[in-house]
Amino acid sequence: MLRLEGLRAGYGPVTVLQDVSLEVNAGEVVTIVGGNGAGKTTTLRAICGLLRPTGGRITVDGRDTAGLSPPAIVDLGITMVPEGRQLFPFMTVRENLMLGAYKPAARARIDERMEEVLALFPRVRERLSQMAGSLSGGEQQMVAIARGMMANPRLLMFDEPSLGLAPLIVKQVFEIVDRVVASGTTVLIVEQNIVHTLQIATRGYVLENGQVVMSDTGPALLKDPHVKRAYLGV
């Protein structure tokens, strides 16, 4: 479904991604593992059109996405749950969810979709009429994920969903991620907390200094001595 070939990208004169190639097939859960500054977030930003690649190719179903704006990428069925939640703080949770289904295709069946998503996230239902900015960090993350699901995406990308949350809340967020995966949505996830993501990932890529240095199934990477030493400290 999604394929990156020799992707190069960066900010101004700074090149962050040297050579990133990866693919995500329908039904998979793919994770990108790497340290701070390895280029994980940059990769996601390039995929969703927030950042123009300086080289290489991104294709969705074989179609080059070069020059497409973020809204056009959403139209292709790719939605991102951004790092740091990025909710609309002075709007209710319900309004945030409705904005997730902004595109005409999603808007056409917004009510049914709202029910489907809320069935997946019962906690969010209790908060519907509250201001998004007044929620706790964990609840905000759930709303951000639910908002991403509202677009009924073919591929949902997570950028550090557990960042800045207490360990107990992190567990809940991962349960939510598991539920999204179980609902049949294809997932590309970037996460510092690699133990959980590698357990559920069909495949994982290890990104170092803007390059993919290793790729394998999730559980295999978890047993890999290099990954263990570099990212698990054992």
Added chain:
Amino acid sequence: MDILLQLIANGVLLGGVFALISIGLTLIFGIVRVVNFAHGELLMVGLYATWIMATQFGLHPYVAALPLAVAFFFLGALMQRAIIQPLMNADPHIQIFATVGVGTALANAALMIFSADLRSVDLPWARQATDLFGLASVSRGNLVAFAVSFVATGALIAFLNRTHLGRAIRAVAQNRYAAPLMGIDVNRIYAITFGIGAGCVGLAAAVLAPLYPAFPTVGSFFVLTAFVVVVLGGMGSLEGAVVGALIIGLVESLAGYYVAPDLKEVVYFVIFLGILIVRPAGLFGVRGNE
């Protein structure tokens, strides 16, 4: 008739006029985060346009209001696309120069085309006084302006809160980074918002034309007050603009009588400073949302 009631009625109606001019300004600031210094000159263009339609084509100013608002929507959207959009990522002072430049160009173009003479739309009906429940006597035109201001603000608030496009407009104001991830075309939202702000000015111009003459610098006559109203109410808040406009209108009316006509601005600027010391974000402003 009690003079105090009369002054209050005058003040509230004047506030209505200020509100009508200020809602477009606060909307553009709140969403696009650009202070439109050409706002007053847009009003000036609107007053001339109404005058031309009334004198050349015999169109009633109130009938001209709707087509003028629509024309100004497109004018505003065009102005955003052509002048503001290329400067969206530039420093704020560059944007200020650009809008001040548009304003100066419009005022001087008007001076060139229409000379400095006052051009009035002759509508005696609007200048006639009408009795307000035996409590005060006000001009009909002022009453119309107040009613239009009230309805326009209400409609705008309902549009922003209850429609899909309105929600998208607020989303862009609250989180510019996340909005495109929802599939919202942010630049399109900016153009639409600028258009709506300008459309409000077009509406205001048609309604105010029977009360105020058109002349090249008429914009600056209104726009300083509009800026005070917008900052007082909380930049970006429509409700705040209405309340701020009513306060300024009342203060102008009461201070003009009880203090001195020449000192009314002094009085409202003192009140303005007082409120900003207590609430720096304005009456309805939310810190971090300004």
